[in-house]
Amino acid sequence: MAGPTTQFWQERFEKKETGWDRGSASPQLLAWLESSELQPCRIAVPGCGGGWEVAELAQRGFDVTGLDYTAAATETTQALCVASGLKAEVVQADVLSYQPEQKFAAIYEQTCLCAIHPEHWFDYARQLHQWLEPQGSLWVLFMQMIRPGATEEGQIQGPPYHCDINAMRALFPQKDWVWPKPPYTKVVHPNLSHELALRLVRR
Template identity: 65%
Template sequence: MAGPTADFWQERFNKQETGWDRGGPSPQLLAWLDSGVLQPCRIVVPGCGRGWEVVELARSGFEVVGLDYTQAAVEQARARCAQEGVQAEIVQADVLSYAPDRPFDAVYEQTCMCALHPDLWVDYGRQLASWVRPGGSLFALFMQILRTAATQEGQIQGPPYHCDINAMRALLPETAWRWPRPPYACVPHPNLAGGHELAVHLSRS
């Protein structure tokens, strides 16, 4: 399989090399919750990591399923839920093959797309569309992190991989998703030099 494996991510957790982890829920998730755009529903968080967003959503009344295929992430997310006294389902699964027993109302996509090698994005895009019911939502944070070797030589560098907004629109086309008009909110990432995220709320057609 192209790109980082489960063993790669397990090693990152073992070595405490988790620079993507803010140490708390994303400010954009809190903004979506505070604004009322994101309201309690059945929601999945792919690549949930240590579970910061899972806990915040569960605390806010959501029915949450967190996915990760790294054992350390699953164990830590479950421990965090127990510590915070919230109920959420944490599943160890590959997002490229995971099939829910029923559709979700929403997906919160923050760190999964940019952690997958771009060779896998088409399959992941199909998965996202299959998980969400018609009229449901995708709350996405698309990583923006341009590197010189990528822009000048065409090399694919990551993770995290740069999620060009034009590529995202091709992966999540208007035939399946309704895109809002830009500009999109820019979300700084304190642990990634030169990196930020674009926050987009898409609706399933």
């Protein structure tokens, strides 16, 4: 399988090499919640990492399922929820094969897509579509991480991998998803890159 292995991510957590972790929930998630655009529902958080978004959603009354590839991430998320007295389902699973027992009304996608090798993006996009109910929402932040090797030599560099917006339109096509009109919200990220935030609706 192309891309980072479970052991790669496990070691990043064990060595605390988690520069993507803000130490709190994403400001864009908070903005969506505080504007009431995102209402309590059954929601998945793939690539839940340190669990900040899982805990925030659980605190606000969502039925949350956090998913991650590594034991370190799921253990960290579970511990955060327990320490905060919050209830959430936390599952160690490969998002490319995971199947929920019940479909979700929403998915919060921030750090999973950009951590998966682009060779597997179409499989992951199909999974997200299958996980959602019809008219379900994909609240997504597309990582913008342009590197010289990619633009000048065509190299695939990451993680995090650059989620070019034109590539994202091919990955999440109009026949399957309703796209909002640009411009999209720019969210500054700790690693000096930024994300583009938008809501896609499953057809």
